[in-house]
Amino acid sequence: MSLKAFHIVFIIFSTLLALGTGAWCVWVDLVEGAPIYLAGAIASFAAAIVLIVYGVWFYRKMKRLRIIT
Amino acid sequence: MEIPYTISTRPDTGLWNAKIGIWLFLASEVMLFGGLFSAYIFLRIDAAPGTWPHGLLNVPVGTMNTAILIMSSVTVVLAWAALKMRRYRAYWWYMLVTILCGVIFLTVKLAYEWPQKFEHFGAYIKPEALWKYEKYLGNQRRAEKGLEPRIEITGHLHSENAKEYEVALDPVNAEPDSPAMDRPHFFPLPVTDKIATIEKEDVERATMFLPTHSAYFASYFTITGLHGLHVLGGVLVFTYMWLPVSKKLYQRNPEHLANRVEVSGLFWHFVDLIWIFVFPLFYLL
Incomplete structure (x- = not known):
């Protein structure tokens, strides 16, 4: 597996972590009613979106540059 | 080559x-x-x-x-x-x-x-001595609410002599009956200025938050x-x-x-x- 492929795998896991952290924050907010966790959830879901956008951008760029087919 | x-x-x-x-x-x-x-x-x-x-x-x-x-x-x-x-x-x-x-x-x-x-300290209390530290553990209320009992008192070690530990308590032990302390806090709360005296003979084991804890x-x-x-x-x-x-x-x-x-x-x-x-x-x- 090349670094490019491993990087994409890593970004997928990072995205899953961001989504999981967001869900965890929502759960803690529901249990404790602390708005700071809601802010954490929003930040985590935003991070997940950024990671997805970055992952797609990275894949397309590597393909376009033909660094690795 | x-x-x-x-x-x-x-x-x-x-x-x-x-x-x-x-x-x-x-x-x-x-x-x-x-x-x-x-x-x-x-x-x-x-x-x-x-x-x-x-x-x-x-x-x-x-x-x-x-x-x-x-x-x-x-x-x-x-x-x-x-x-x-x-x-x-x-x-x-x-x-x-x-x-x-x-x-x-x-x-x-x-x-x-x-x-x-x-820098954090924890003392596990012997089961037979838990009642002596009820004001720091709040186990009566926890039992009524169906929660697991607390067996550890934590905070910063204020001082220590041959017989006792003096501990500046974490909020969880300073206000054990507060409903806010029923759940873990992922944003750490500072230790309080409330000092608890724990007799060493009542302690099962006490250590800082090290691998031995x-x-x-x-x-x-x-x-x-x-x-x-x-x-x-x-x-x-x-x-x-x-x-x-x-x-x-x-x-x-x-x-x-x-x-x-x-x-x-x-x-x-x-x-x-x-x-x-x-x-x-x-x-x-």
């Missing part, structure tokens, strides 16, 4: 040698960390009710460190891509950011997170310590490839340097992937 297959691929494997080497090494690393994670999970499953610490780590700091490691994976792959495009200057900057991310991660871990734990901290320090050593190794390798010596190799054979960066980048990604599992397991769940 020149080392063969550092750039060109071997006919039998279809890969250059260092890539085979790094994947064999990473396979052994999967077994190493896999064993440690399995041990942690089984220790946790087997723990008696109420004895497994939860919410003792600083989630915002852990999240920040996670973001730093993810960013370093992005910069290392961009450094490698820059070399492939023969843009040494861009490679140099991306590599510098990667090194800085690794150094920041280690600094936060070693200069902030770990020392905070080393519990299976939780033993696992935490083992796994994060081993992970930290890997981060340090990665930073040292990246620093070598960032120094002027790498430019000589780049001028002689840029593809050789790109391959070196690729294998060290694979190692770095693996180390970061380990953290992706460490963070939820120790900090959140």
Whole structure:
């Protein structure tokens, strides 16, 4: 597996972590009613979106540059 | 004598040698960390009710460190891509950011997170003496609410003599009957100025938050310590490839340097992937 492929795998896991952290924050907010966790959830879901956008951008760029087919 | 297959691929494997080497090494690393994670999970499953610490780590700091490691994976792959495009200057900057991310991660871990734990104190009370410390434990109320009993008093060790510990209490023991203390706090609360005196003869065991404190901290320090050593190794390798010596190799054979960066980048990604599992397991769940 090349670094490019491993990087994409890593970004997928990072995205899953961001989504999981967001869900965890929502759960803690529901249990404790602390708005700071809601802010954490929003930040985590935003991070997940950024990671997805970055992952797609990275894949397309590597393909376009033909660094690795 | 020149080392063969550092750039060109071997006919039998279809890969250059260092890539085979790094994947064999990473396979052994999967077994190493896999064993440690399995041990942690089984220790946790087997723990008696109420004895497994939860919410003792600083989630915002852990999240920040996670973001730093993810960013370093992005910069290392961009450094490698820059070399492939023969843009040494861009490679140099991306590599510098990667090194800085690794150094920041280690600094936060070693200069902030770990020392905070080393300064924290916990005393497990003997079952027959729990009633004497009811005002710090609040177990009567917890039993009425169907919650697991508290058996530990925590805080900062104020003083100690031959017979007693004096502890500046954590909020959980300063206000044990407060409903807010029924759940773990992932944003750490400061210790209070309320001092509790605990007789040593009532204590089953007392220690700072070190590996000797519990299976939780033993696992935490083992796994994060081993992970930290890997981060340090990665930073040292990246620093070598960032120094002027790498430019000589780049001028002689840029593809050789790109391959070196690729294998060290694979190692770095693996180390970061380990953290992706460490963070939820120790900090959140």
